[in-house]
Amino acid sequence: MKTNADVIIIGGGIIGCSTAYYLAKKGKSVIVLEKSKVFGYGGSGRNGGGVRQSGRDKRELPLAMYGVKNLWPNLSEELGTNVEYYQHGNLRLGKTDKHIEILKGLTATAVDQGLDVRMISGEEVREICPHLSDEVIGASWCPTDGHANPLQATLAYHNRARQLGVCFLTGQNVLSLKMVAGELRQVVTSDGVFEADRIILAAGFDSRPISQSVGVDVPMKPIGLDTLITDAQPPMFYQMLGTAMADFYGHQTTHGSFVFGGGSPNSITSTAEQTPIEGTSATCRGILGYIPALKHAKVVRSWVGIIDMCEDKVPVLSKVKDVPGLILGCGLSGHGFGIAPAVGTVLSELACDETPSIDISGLGYERFAGRT
Ligand SMILES: Cc1cc2nc3c(=O)[nH]c(=O)nc-3n(C[C@H](O)[C@H](O)[C@H](O)COP(=O)(O)OP(=O)(O)OC[C@H]3O[C@@H](n4cnc5c(N)ncnc54)[C@H](O)[C@@H]3O)c2cc1C
CATH class of the missing domain: 3.30.9.10 (D-Amino Acid Oxidase, subunit A, domain 2)
Incomplete structure (x- = not known):
């Protein structure tokens, strides 16, 4: 079993799968660790499919608008699967x-x-x-709002990423994270230890107990x-x-x-x-x-x-100053499907130390700084 990669992604929902796809396109080696037996078993396979810009908080609106303008219209063609995207308002x-x-x-x-x-x-x-x-x-x-098929979209990202070489592992219950010489490098699962330069946490609510193992607490329920x-x-x-x-x-x-x-x-x-x-x-x-x-x-x-x-109802898409190597992609707060292509784009950019091409300045972990 492969245990080393440039990037490990925890969680095989649409955020994990889309991020894996955009990272593979950049030439990175990627392992996705999923707790359940299938991909899209969490919110990503159960949601209402809305691809909406209206009604968004201004901090996440740039992601929604970017996705609707640049990513959703060509997604079926790009991924080779009909994600049933309708832009009928x-x-x-x-x-x-x-x-x-x-x-x-x-x-x-x-x-x-x-x-x-x-x-x-x-x-x-x-x-x-x-x-x-x-x-x-x-x-x-x-x-310009619309909808798409959540399970089709999640599995389309998964299938395309796998074709590009991403290693997807199911039945991997992530228990904790481990620092090595001041950097986050290891992921401990029920089956063993995995190692990477960057670790992206996209495990929905379960991201909270996992990140707490390195002292990071995202206030979500x-x-x-x-x-x-x-x-x-x-x-x-x-x-x-x-x-x-x-x-x-x-x-x-x-x-x-x-x-x-x-x-x-x-x-x-x-x-x-x-x-x-x-x-x-x-x-x-x-x-x-x-x-x-x-x-x-x-x-x-x-x-x-x-x-x-999340406590303030918008996602946390962020590096963490005190835990180099960790990237948070959680707290999607019930509206993460429509922005998933844009979120995957920015998380892949953060993992490559690139400046995000979409404004996520209001979505950093530092907004919770000073909590006890
Ligand atoms: C009923 C419902 C309706 C919704 N409607 C909409 C909508 O219309 N429009 C919209 O934009 N959004 C909607 N959403 C929100 C949207 O579904 C989510 O924001 C989005 O799917 C989040 O994706 P994710 O990949 O972060 O999470 P998830 O899909 O939940 O994926 C997280 C994954 O992590 C895995 N995991 C958990 N713990 C561990 C662990 N310890 N180790 C390894 N893996 C682990 C889980 O098994 C899961 O597969 C809705 C959500 C629900 C529930």
């Missing part, structure tokens, strides 16, 4: 005056940040998507989110939908099913737990209030995914 819907006020506030913030997003009337909403209820009186509209999928429907629309009150979000997939995420985080912290049925029912009632055309659709499956919610 994002409608965030409102039914009441209070909703419209909330949407106006979000729109004003996004416009200030240079994003093409605007308020539209209920009639304009139904011109874009005729299946929406007459109760919708307005929406924010970001025409695990939170469960619900998702459901319907049986296949005739082609209806390919916009991404959300609501002012964030009751649900979702889209129709290439094969016809609708995937919807429930709005509120729940107290579940493990994927072994079940979504409470009342929660799924409430999400369905909310959806039908906006898309009555789905009244005969059947929910065929629902599942829980765990997010790594």
